[in-house]
Amino acid sequence: MAMRATPRLRDSFSPPPRYGEETDVRDSGSIKESWYKCPIVYKRQIRTFKPTDTTMKSHSIAAYELPARVASYDADMDVMHPNRHKMVSIALETLPFDSTATITALDLGTGTGFFTHRFLEWFSQARVISVDGSNSMVDLARTRLGNLVERVDFRIGDFRQLQSLIPESSHGEVVFSSYALHHLNHGEKRDVINQALRFLKPGGWLINADIVRNESKVIEERVQQVRVDGIVRRGQTIDLRFRDVASVREFLDQLEATDGDQPLTLAEDLQVFREAGLIHSSVLWSEYREAVIGGQK
Numbered sequence: 411m412a413m414r415a416t417p418r419l420r421d422s423f424s425p426p427p428r429y430g431e432e433t434d435v436r437d438s439g440s441i442k443e444s445w446y447k448c449p450i451v452y453k454r455q456i457r458t459f460k461p462t463d464t465t466m467k468s469h470s471i472a473a474y475e476l477p478a479r480v481a482s483y484d485a486d487m488d489v490m491h492p493n494r495h496k497m498v499s500i501a502l503e504t505l506p507f508d509s510t511a512t513i514t515a516l517d518l519g520t521g522t523g524f525f526t527h528r529f530l531e532w533f534s535q536a537r538v539i540s541v542d543g544s545n546s547m548v549d550l551a552r553t554r555l556g557n558l559v560e561r562v563d564f565r566i567g568d569f570r571q572l573q574s575l576i577p578e579s580s581h582g583e584v585v586f587s588s589y590a591l592h593h594l595n596h597g598e599k600r601d602v603i604n605q606a607l608r609f610l611k612p613g614g615w616l617i618n619a620d621i622v623r624n625e626s627k628v629i630e631e632r633v634q635q636v637r638v639d640g641i642v643r644r645g646q647t648i649d650l651r652f653r654d655v656a657s658v659r660e661f662l663d664q665l666e667a668t669d670g671d672q673p674l675t676l677a678e679d680l681q682v683f684r685e686a687g688l689i690h691s692s693v694l695w696s697e698y699r700e701a702v703i704g705g706q707k
């Protein structure tokens with residue numbers, strides 16, 4: 411099968427190493443930079459953060475400031491998480507508001523604006539407060555949104571300190587998030603959802619579309635195989651990182667370590683929602699290791 415031999419990233423980050431050639435591997439203290447053995451430009455910066463130290467920039471925010479990561483983010487998401495389109499549709503269909511209602515939503519971890527974009531198209535008079543810690547991702551969100559950006563209020567910062575990013579007097583009908591809260595541990599997630607619930611008006615809805623981990627190690631192992639096989643099927647002809655099972659596994663392991671992924675099980679996620687104060691919550695959809703969980707305040 412023909413593999414793509416030229417870098418997928420068109421712009422001027424740096425010339426990529428040739429395939430099979432590893433260059434520029436530096437390790438200075440806590441910062442490590444390296445190139446993958448791959449023609450796709452993928453420069454990594456790995457830093458160790460204490461996950462509970464909220465005075466430091468979150469591990470998962472720093473990962474989303476890396477230029478190559480940001481540039482290939484949406485293309486990678488389509489290979490790695492094709493369900494995200496469906497997940498956002500389920501979230502939108504669940505929200506019981508008229509399409510012309512003048513509602514306000516809070517998006518936790520907006521990234522390049524995938525969910526916010528769909529939300530603003532679905533609810534033509536809605537406004538969104540978009541929170542994300544990565545300026546680079548938010549720049550892409552602005553570009554993606556075009557004129558819709560007029561209905562968005564961007565807040566750059568760590569959503570673990572949500573209350574310092576949005577005024578106490580700010581309230582809305584919806585809180586949503588996609589592929590962002592799995593960067594948090596149980597306690598952090600409960601605290602963030604708890605802060606988000608203070609933003610929600612009574613009767614408002616909170617919906618999270620995200621990754622989950624299986625309770626059974628045996629099932630998790632099989633689900634991971636299904637995951638990797640799917641990425642190879644979708645990605646092998648367009649990107650050498652996805653050329654075979656071994657390269658995909660290596661790519662995912664490094665990605666998850668850099669991002670500080672720590673998905674909970676579905677049962678733990680529901681427990682977190684309830685501990686945070688969302689009494690009426692349920693799994694709205696799930697498949698393999700992805701789920702849409704939501705509820706009403």
Ligand SMILES: C[S@@+](CC[C@H](N)C(=O)[O-])C[C@H]1O[C@@H](n2cnc3c(N)ncnc32)[C@H](O)[C@@H]1O
Nearest residue numbers: 470474519520521542543544547568569588590
């Ligand atoms: C995987 S991306 C998801 C983006 C988008 N919601 C989507 O569905 O494509 C995760 C985003 O969450 C942001 N993020 C992660 N941890 C964060 C934190 N503690 N505070 C604010 N943003 C954070 C990252 O900067 C990144 O843009």
